Amino acid sequence: MKRTIRTTALTVGALVAALGLPAGAAHADATAPRVDLRTLIVSDGGPATDAIAAELDTAGTPYTEIDLTQSGRPVIDAAFLADTVDGRPRAKYQAVVLPNDNPFPAGSAEMTALASYERTYGVPQVDAYTYARPEAGLRYPTAGGYSGSIDGVQAEVTAAGKAGPFGYLEGAVPFENNSPTVGESYAYLAQPAPGADFTPYVEAPIPGGSTSGSLVGEYRHDGRRELVVTFVYNQYQEQFRLLARGIVEWMTGGVHLGATRNYFAVHVDDVFAADDRWDTQLNCTPGDVDCPVGEGTPDPIRMTPADVDHATAWEQQHGFTLDLVYNGAGSVDQRSDNDGVDLLADKLIADRSEFRWVNHTYTHAFLGCQQDVTVVPWKCDTNADGSTKWVSRQDISDEIALNRVWGQSAGLPLQNDELVTGEHSGLRISPQQPADNPNLGPALDDNGVTWIASDNSRDPAQRQVGPATTVSRYPMNVFYNAGHASEQVDEYNWIYTSRAQGGSGICEDNPATTTCLPAPLDTATGYSGHIVPLETRIALGHVLAGDPKPHFIHQSNLAEDRLAYPVLNGVLDGYHALFTDDAPLVNLRMKDIGVELKRRAAWQTAVQAGQVSAYRIGGTVTVTAPSGVAVTATLPAGTTLNGAAFGTPYAGAVSGWTPSAGQPLTLTVPSSAPAPAAVHGGAGHGPVTAPAPRTRVPSGVSRPAAGTTAS
Numbered sequence: 001m002k003r004t005i006r007t008t009a010l011t012v013g014a015l016v017a018a019l020g021l022p023a024g025a026a027h028a029d030a031t032a033p034r035v036d037l038r039t040l041i042v043s044d045g046g047p048a049t050d051a052i053a054a055e056l057d058t059a060g061t062p063y064t065e066i067d068l069t070q071s072g073r074p075v076i077d078a079a080f081l082a083d084t085v086d087g088r089p090r091a092k093y094q095a096v097v098l099p100n101d102n103p104f105p106a107g108s109a110e111m112t113a114l115a116s117y118e119r120t121y122g123v124p125q126v127d128a129y130t131y132a133r134p135e136a137g138l139r140y141p142t143a144g145g146y147s148g149s150i151d152g153v154q155a156e157v158t159a160a161g162k163a164g165p166f167g168y169l170e171g172a173v174p175f176e177n178n179s180p181t182v183g184e185s186y187a188y189l190a191q192p193a194p195g196a197d198f199t200p201y202v203e204a205p206i207p208g209g210s211t212s213g214s215l216v217g218e219y220r221h222d223g224r225r226e227l228v229v230t231f232v233y234n235q236y237q238e239q240f241r242l243l244a245r246g247i248v249e250w251m252t253g254g255v256h257l258g259a260t261r262n263y264f265a266v267h268v269d270d271v272f273a274a275d276d277r278w279d280t281q282l283n284c285t286p287g288d289v290d291c292p293v294g295e296g297t298p299d300p301i302r303m304t305p306a307d308v309d310h311a312t313a314w315e316q317q318h319g320f321t322l323d324l325v326y327n328g329a330g331s332v333d334q335r336s337d338n339d340g341v342d343l344l345a346d347k348l349i350a351d352r353s354e355f356r357w358v359n360h361t362y363t364h365a366f367l368g369c370q371q372d373v374t375v376v377p378w379k380c381d382t383n384a385d386g387s388t389k390w391v392s393r394q395d396i397s398d399e400i401a402l403n404r405v406w407g408q409s410a411g412l413p414l415q416n417d418e419l420v421t422g423e424h425s426g427l428r429i430s431p432q433q434p435a436d437n438p439n440l441g442p443a444l445d446d447n448g449v450t451w452i453a454s455d456n457s458r459d460p461a462q463r464q465v466g467p468a469t470t471v472s473r474y475p476m477n478v479f480y481n482a483g484h485a486s487e488q489v490d491e492y493n494w495i496y497t498s499r500a501q502g503g504s505g506i507c508e509d510n511p512a513t514t515t516c517l518p519a520p521l522d523t524a525t526g527y528s529g530h531i532v533p534l535e536t537r538i539a540l541g542h543v544l545a546g547d548p549k550p551h552f553i554h555q556s557n558l559a560e561d562r563l564a565y566p567v568l569n570g571v572l573d574g575y576h577a578l579f580t581d582d583a584p585l586v587n588l589r590m591k592d593i594g595v596e597l598k599r600r601a602a603w604q605t606a607v608q609a610g611q612v613s614a615y616r617i618g619g620t621v622t623v624t625a626p627s628g629v630a631v632t633a634t635l636p637a638g639t640t641l642n643g644a645a646f647g648t649p650y651a652g653a654v655s656g657w658t659p660s661a662g663q664p665l666t667l668t669v670p671s672s673a674p675a676p677a678a679v680h681g682g683a684g685h686g687p688v689t690a691p692a693p694r695t696r697v698p699s700g701v702s703r704p705a706a707g708t709t710a711s
Helices: 005-010 012-019 047-059 109-121 159-163 238-252 305-318 328-337 343-350 393-409 440-446 485-496 526-544 564-578 590-608
Strands: 034-036 039-043 063-067 082-085 088-091 095-098 125-127 146-149 154-157 172-174 186-189 197-205 212-221 224-229 266-271 323-326 356-359 451-455 468-475 551-554 613-617 620-624 631-636 648-650 653-658 665-668
Touching (some): 039 047, 082 109, 088 109, 095 109, 109 224, 172 238, 186 212, 212 238, 238 526, 266 564, 468 590, 485 526, 526 564, 590 631, 620 631
Parallel strands (some): 095 125, 125 224, 323 356
Antiparallel strands (some): 034 613, 154 172, 212 224, 620 665, 631 653
């Protein structure tokens, strides 16, 4: 049948891609379609589409979400999906995400419109979680497949997956099995249906047989492409976090706004100082504010030169740099008490170039309100009129300046605009001090501090404190006051067991934030058997979520039993076993993390406000963003910006931040990158309409529920 001229014009991109011709040939075609860099997510309230939306949110990738459960939602028709701009056909979405392969009633005009749209513009479709069936290119699970739990199963990326969207993975995709009583992963395992053009990307063994079934695969049919996912998940689960990048790269063809990398940084607080030790009989820490004044005998924990040798050897073995957050008075006191001798300080100063260094104030003084420690828990002292007594601006400034001078005299390579206050003090802390010390901001200004650490567990959002921006840090549950595993477990039991089991009952009193252990841990095995795997999973979860916020421990955790290393080894070794070398962990210092977080916040604000637009025509990508907002994008290797190389390599692509002056940025993808393709004619072009507003949907359950492992 003879095609019309209009249809032929629409299929030029498809012919270029199908014949393997240089995409540059399509650049000059004035009729090549414009494809907006935005994803359409059609949700039924289930966790799978929510997870993909969360991944796009994290990366800063624009999307429009339609909730099928809401009345009054926009109707998905030809005019909603495509139109014409300046005489050129426009596809408003570069990808479509559906909750399953067809969430609409039989004979739905909306599904017909989506299929026609995908066919016309070569727009791929992700079936976020669907039943294995011939309509999705797979046999039914009853035909030699499997349906049920795959908790603890190790799936594998196939050769096609490694050569395609999941090439950043070494191969293994372990499925979580965190609880023997909670089903965490339900899946349908099946082989391709007879005659189907289906390529498995991720497979798992079919129980009771010698074959594997697809968990993620590409189904090509009727001029369309679908990524078929047959296991349920939520945004926090490791298996989704491992595959999320590949899902996004597959559906965008590797050309999209936003970027993700995997980050890990570890701050070691209280270096040069000593940390008070937990008393297993008193169930408190003599010398610290959780013990009544005068109770117990302090027995501090402090690193030795041998611990420094271990730390430097560990860094070299893992290609990782620790950030040492130091208190100079700790060394001054040590020398005063030991005839001028401090072997630890001598060793650390000699090896200072092996680490990054951050000012932690001179004496680790509390810089918020003046504390009344005669009661447990402590409270803020008050003036006669009932107002809070605050640590003065001068005292705060002295703590910062004295530690800086001490560090400079020791030759420590410092960044003077970074600061971690003792216990993150000076910043608000509930319930005792719900507001920042009003003297903190001026003291930071006095000392040129522009980045100040905060505790993510109580102050997670980046905010301004005088001239400084906060950098939230994740506390690792490896206690500062434990040098031995038995002490760590004893304190852990005190916090996380009920009163009936000999614990403090904190977990009973705070059920919304703390879960009681079913029974106390064995002090001989509880650290390695329970605490290390849990803390490793939590920290690795932050890494896999692309979260750059640093984690923090204490110098005591590098001393005595060196409790931090099993957790750190679990994170680093676990990561390297999962990812290829071209997707390395990014290990930034504090101020650079702050810059990354600040850029992300500005970008996401602009995206959510509809102030960012981007589209692709052939091999040219055009992006417009507000002046002063840095643009982030992920593009194929070899992409150029104004003739110069764009971005830096990561996971087989290039990505980076580009300052915007409010004028369009024009990027050119290499000729080897597939151009947007129109495969068949069919979708009509209605009047220009604005994309539907971006809305979020609550988490829900689609078929068997995904386990929840949020930290």
